[in-house]
Amino acid sequence: MPDRWTAVAALADPSRRALYDHVRHQDHPVTREEAADAAGISRGLAAFHLDKLVDAGLLRARYQAPSDQPRGRGRSPKVYEPAGDGLAVTVPERRYELIAEILADAVVDDPAHADDAARRLAGQRGRSLGAGLAEDGCDVLSALGGLGFEPRPDAQRRVLLHNCPFHALATRHTALVCGLNHAFLTGLLDGLGAADVEARLAPRPGACCVELNLPS
Structure with missing residues (x-):
């Protein structure tokens, strides 16, 4: 790529x-x-x-x-x-192909319970990606930045994610996409070896629906 x-x-x-x-x-x-x-x-x-x-x-x-x-x-x-499958560039960064792959795999894996399968697969995808990024020396902030979430720590030991890479889909199918995003980020943190960092749903207009709570 x-x-x-x-x-x-x-x-x-x-x-x-x-x-x-x-x-x-x-x-x-x-x-x-x-x-x-x-x-x-x-x-x-x-x-x-x-x-x-x-x-x-x-x-x-x-x-x-x-x-x-x-x-x-x-x-x-x-x-x-x-070479490759072509080129797509968006500003701010979007990653719709990630959600599409998770949903397609879920339908194939368990068509009768695709929503549950999608959340499970989103967590697995995040965990696998996080483990690979950890091997490359990435920490939580650099991993999130590389994925387009635009992370910014604040004084309350939170990391606010100022960009949603799935924005258009999250606007149309909020509960589904935000649930997958939360599962993906929880898995990502686990794969990065940062299981003490909590990903929680905290929707904000124009931003990612998930924020991270850092350990005290």
Whole structure:
């Protein structure tokens, strides 16, 4: 998965964006010559931009001989193809795919009791993610910040979460989404080894429905 802001910066150039769009819409790996013709630029400039897109994690590159080229005859051209599932950037940060994955897994896992299964799976997902972040050296605040919750400690030994990564869904299905969020954050804290930090539901307008209470 490419760093999103690096990828956004890479696509700021119109020629580079046109090359990326062309490669994504093809059903075959694209050579530098084909990309240059499609964008109406020189082969050298196309090669420069294509390699920048590779550096940003948006394309993959490899060498592939044309099907009509005899084996061992000449150098294989460099070809490009899309990398990953695409790119989505929101400000403030949203993570709707996380809720979607939990709900889809819950329906498959226990369709007759999908709501209970979703809360259980949300806790498991948070716990697994927290354990991985702990191995990377993240503490509670850095983990929450990286997930887009915008945590800010206050003088009352609370951590207020100023952004809800599930905002639009929470507005429409408050009880369901806030319950999943609470289960996810409880699991996340457990995975981080911060079980003494309490996640509790405390809805505030325009912010996350969960706040954290730090140990005294």
